[in-house]
Amino acid sequence: MTSHIMPTYGRLNVAFTKGEGVWLWDEDNKRYLDALSGIAVCSLGHAHPAVHDAICAQSKLLLHTSNIYNIPKQEQLATRLCQLSGMDNVFFSNSGAEANEAAIKIARIYGHEKNIANPAIIVMERSFHGRTMGTLSATGNPKVQNGFAPLLDGFVRVPFNNIEAIETALIEHNNIVAILVEPIQGEGGVNIPALDYLNNIRSICDQHDLLMMLDEVQTGIARTGAWFAFQHNNIIPDVCTLAKALGNGVPIGACMAKGKASKLLTAGKHGSTFGGNPLVCAVALAVLETIENDNLCQQASDKGEAINQAFRERLNNNRHIIGVRNKGLMIGIELDKPCTELVGIALDSGLLINVTGDRSIRLLPPLIISKEQIELLVDTLSSLIDSYTKK
Template identity: 50%
Template sequence: MDAKTIIDQTEKYYLPVFGRYQLALTHGKGCKLYDADGNEYLDFLAGIAVNSLGHAHPALVKAISEQAAKLMHCSNIYYTDIQAKAVKEIIETTGFDRVFLANSGAEANEGAIKLARKYGHQKNEGKYRIITAVHSFHGRTMMTVTATGQPKYQQGYEPLPAGFDYVPYGDLEALREAMDEDVCCVLLEPIQGEGGVHVPSDTYLHEARLLCDKYDALLVFDEIQTGVARTGKWFAYMHSGVKPDIMTFAKGIGGGFPVGGFVVTEWLAHVFKPGDHGGTFGGNALACAAIYATLTTIKNEN
């Protein structure tokens, strides 16, 4: 199809939720993209922080192709060799103990919020409040859009889920004033992305850790945009030395394949019991092949 046909057909049938550029892309190679008219572009967007190996990286293409010929999907009630390899690689790379795999960043944050709420509920039924930052972005499900500290994303979806409060990012005094025994978690981006690339002081993240410890609340870092070496370390929390209790990831960890998830420390892993959380497609064989290929390629190629 030529560019006009692609654009017209998409506009006719797709829900009008994206403000698209009038550009119809057909393929990519490395850091270059090509459109239906044969034009070449240098890709600075990387699929919104997703294509961590560029386009059509041979290691990733090979891994997904070979896995597709063997097994694309089965239920998580069974074990697969590629999932075993992928989760081991994730744990060794992130520095945590346990992982849950989903399909997107929103699902990753949704799972982290559920785990934090379950943790708080086990302490007492009133420990459910979640503190997030103004200008944050955590997803577009009802729960994660509520966690997002930007009213423009929430308008028209009221009533929103209860129990969320917002504080200015980097403001220690505001965070101290917001904390109480009813807080089950503080959810922060270690560097804000959607909100304008705001880098906090190490003091801010250290104090957030201390406040969570004081009030028996969980510290959750959303590393969906900052993860997978985008800041010069595997994950942004490693710059500050402040380790959260839960860390979410997505985007770049699959090199372009839809992947999300969260990692936790061992003591927190058993708050969820069998049946408390799950998903049909999370951790499928193709996704795990993409994860394993992406992480090992970044390591091997430095």
């Protein structure tokens, strides 16, 4: 059958019809353990009653008005996000890329206010910030950029987890206004930087009067065992972007700002028709409430440790394993060879996983995953990795 969808994705040959908790069912009623959560989106699992109830209740009242009117649910959500993060205000978008576009625009205005005519942002190798022209230009992956020249100007790229490279860039360029970085690189291969990396970036930004901008689209909202990954470092960025898990499946993005960065996007400078409408904000409020009531930050931290430990034990004798790493329930298992094939093999065995950076198996299970489900995940995947690496 001819598909009328643009072929932008190499899709796996499966379609899901329903979900519950960590489970998904396909059209033949085969059951799968979802260890990917729609790429860090459905942290509360599928068909969570709190999300379902919020959608039903809000859709009976009002789905959408416009940002030219007050939206009380949006106010409530912004207040809650600021309470949780220590940030000052929020712009709501519909996706992670759009949240990052807002961040890039904030950096540009910040530069112009400092009389820098061609402001530039330091960005990282192997980063991923989205697929719009601005965010793909910021992204450090030629596969994402190829074919789309001319790219947007104003990005200076340095290696991830390398403070010296940032310092050198600051000597070589006198137009840097901000640093944009993921606390842990997700698409780049679950790359976890040195413990003090973010602290050092914070100090450099303070010293040089730069905006510290964190892309927490994947790490944010409890995934790493804290509401925001920057909280592991006891710092606060000037800008922090969110999306994915904030809506548990309804499209919402957010660009949070603090201090000087919070005053730059004034009336007429930015906007969105759908961004922060009553429906998505009602759902996001329910998501935050559930994470808090069920203590899911702590659970993500504890379960992440348990999963890491279990994989290390199970894969101890497999010499093809380079490393098992995690921060909360953001987990990477790196092999010494490309392993994208494992995604299809796992699918056949009823397990949804993902591979990033060619050799790193990425697991982003729902935060509500149970002990028994963790055991099943570790058992199934370890056996698959063992037989795959023996080939």
